[in-house]
Amino acid sequence: MTNKKKITLQDVAKQSGVSISTVSMIVNQKSDVTFSAETIKKVMDAVKTTGYIIKQSSSAQHQKKDSEKLSxxxxxxxxxxxxxxxxxxxxxxxxxxxxxxxxxxxxxxxxxxxxxxxxxxxxxxxxxxxxxxxxxxxxxxxxxxxxxxxxxxxxxxxxxxxxxxxxxxSNYIAGVLIAEHLLELGHRHAAFISTTLERPNTMRTRRLQGIQDTFKKVSPECTVSVYEKKIIPTYERQNIFLEHSIGFELCDQCLHSPEAERITALIGVNDVIAYGVADAALKAGYEIPKDFSVCGFDNNFPSRLISVSLTTIEHYxxxxxxxxxxxxxxxxxxxxxxxxxxxxxxxxxxxxxxxxxxxxxxxxxxx
DNA sequence: TTGCGGCAGGTAGCAGCAGG
DNA sequence: CCTGCTGCTACCTGCCGCAA
Known part of the structure; x- marks a missing residue:
């Protein structure tokens, strides 16, 4: 292992025959002092000869540090x-x-x-x-x-x-808006398809609550069936395909359940889930909105695409x-x-x- | 006034040590 | 073994002062 000594200002000073201070001021281009062209040349030649690496001046380093403190x-x-x-x-x-x-x-x-x-x-x-x-x-x-x-x-x-x-x-009001819209269209039985419905995901439960309360208000006959799948929070599983596939999987379950006969509306807890829901219904041979109305929450960009055209809630x-x-x-x-x-x-x-x-x-x- | 040297002091990096 | 503290050393800057 080599033990090569670091080249310092001292080495440059020795090589050029001037003081360390002089070398420091010249290599750091201090603006408030002047040096003869001959001394500057001697110093810069020594920098080259010794291989000294001119660093960022410490004042500049301090300035940088200060700015970092106020990041x-x-x-x-x-x-x-x-x-x-x-x-x-x-x-x-x-x-x-x-x-x-x-x-x-x-x-x-x-x-x-x-x-x-x-x-x-x-x-x-x-x-x-x-x-x-x-x-x-x-x-x-x-x-x-x-x-x-x-x-x-x-x-x-x-x-x-x-x-x-x-x-x-208000996610509760968002739920109310979706429910009112579906009720106006004559829907009386809906399925709410969601990922984990528990703390801290109050956003999801409030949406569901808004839908359920509004459906109940119209008639006790109205129903909202809940299809939930709990997500285990890991890097591996948390991705867009997961939410889409959960929407797909839960909708598939819903379509094969006995209550599918009365359900006419499918509500995804968010737009991505709703995309999965719509895909499952289409794959099963149903038409949207002829056989099922589908809606979501969030008004994500893909929801406005003509091929998707999802009824949803604008969340700004x-x-x-x-x-x-x-x-x-x-x-x-x-x-x-x-x-x-x-x-x-x-x-x-x-x-x-x-x-x-x-x-x-x-x-x-x-x- | 210019050009430079000397020196005090600041900072970074590293090693040693103690405590959890 | 890890973390934090302390002290030492090397390096560098900024200021002051001196000589030409």
């Missing part, structure tokens, strides 16, 4: 980016952040609570300027706690009780992403130690809007 980086947490709902939000945040000269690090939690917690800890060590949760955090109490030390904004459900600044939409992902960053930006700008800022929670609400497309129509008459 213009924010972290965004979401379950995944394969679902267009989250990728649209993340991209919208990134676009707005870019306008304010901020950069975005995105973290996919795959709805794994322990992974989410680890990632949050890593992010806190990175000294980011702020954090946006594009979904309800799995441990709201923990996130409320970190909210004391770093600005946090959550994009979540209106009915959540989280004590942080939030951009919210782009607007929410942009608003979330602006909210965070204001919080970053404020002095966090000021009492003016303490104990004040801002909530911005977006009203969900029904988007009617070709996947829903009047309920067929079942024998």
């Amino acid at each position: 213009k980086i924010i972290a965004v947490f979401c379950p995944n980016v394969t679902n267009p709902y989250y990728s649209t939000i993340v991209q919208s945040i990134e676009h707005t952040a870019h306008l304010c000269d901020y950069r975005v690090f995105n973290f996919n939690t795959f709805r794994d609570p322990s992974l989410e917690k680890e990632m949050i800890k890593d992010v806190l060590e990175m000294n980011v300027s702020g954090i946006i949760f594009a979904m309800m955090p799995s441990a709201p109490e923990f996130v409320e706690q970190i909210g004391d030390s770093v600005p946090v904004v959550v994009i979540g459900d209106k009915d959540s009780t989280i004590q942080l600044d939030t951009i919210e939409t 992902m782009q607007e929410k992403g942009s608003e979330a960053f602006q909210m965070l930006y204001k919080k970053i700008g404020k002095d966090r130690s000021s009492s003016d800022n303490a104990e004040r929670i801002t909530r911005i609400e977006y009203q969900p809007k029904l988007i009617v497309r070709d996947s829903t129509n009047r309920a067929p008459i079942r024998k």
Whole structure:
């Protein structure tokens, strides 16, 4: 093993016959001192001869460090980016952040609570300027706690009780809108097809609740059958094909169940699930919306394609992403130690809007 | 005034050590 | 074994002062 000594300013000074200070000032091109052309040449020749590597000056390094301390980086947490709902939000945040000269690090939690917690800890060590949760955090109490030390904004459900600044939409009302639309079209029996329906996925349960309550209001005869498959949060399984295939699989189950005879509407808990639902119905030989009306939630981009044309709920992902960053930006700008800022929670609400497309129509008459 | 040297002090990197 | 603290050393910068 070679033990080659590092070439330093001292070596260059010795080689050129000037002092270390002189070499330092010349190689770092100090603006407030001047040197003779002869000395500069001697020093630069010595740099070449010795092989000294001119580093970034320490003052420049310090400047860089200082700017890092005041990092213009924010972290965004979401379950995944394969679902267009989250990728649209993340991209919208990134676009707005870019306008304010901020950069975005995105973290996919795959709805794994322990992974989410680890990632949050890593992010806190990175000294980011702020954090946006594009979904309800799995441990709201923990996130409320970190909210004391770093600005946090959550994009979540209106009915959540989280004590942080939030951009919210009422998923309950979203469910009501879908139910009202189907009831108006004469549907009385629907199937709700969903991934895990339990905490922290309150968004999904609130959608279901809105549908069930609205159906019940019209008549006790109306039914909403629930088809649920629990997702195990792992990297391997959490992808867009998973949600699509769960929609497909659960719809297939529904179509082969005895209650398929009376069900006329199939509701996916989100658009991606609804795509799977529609595919299963089509593969089984049914026509949409002649045999079954299909709808989802989120109004993802593919839902507006003519070949898909899914009735869904507009969730204003782009607007929410942009608003979330602006909210965070204001919080970053404020002095966090000021009492003016303490104990004040801002909530911005977006009203969900029904988007009617070709996947829903009047309920067929079942024998 | 210009050109340069000397020196104090700051920083990074590394090794050693203690405690959990 | 890992982590955090401390001290040492090398390297470099910034400021002051001196000689021409």
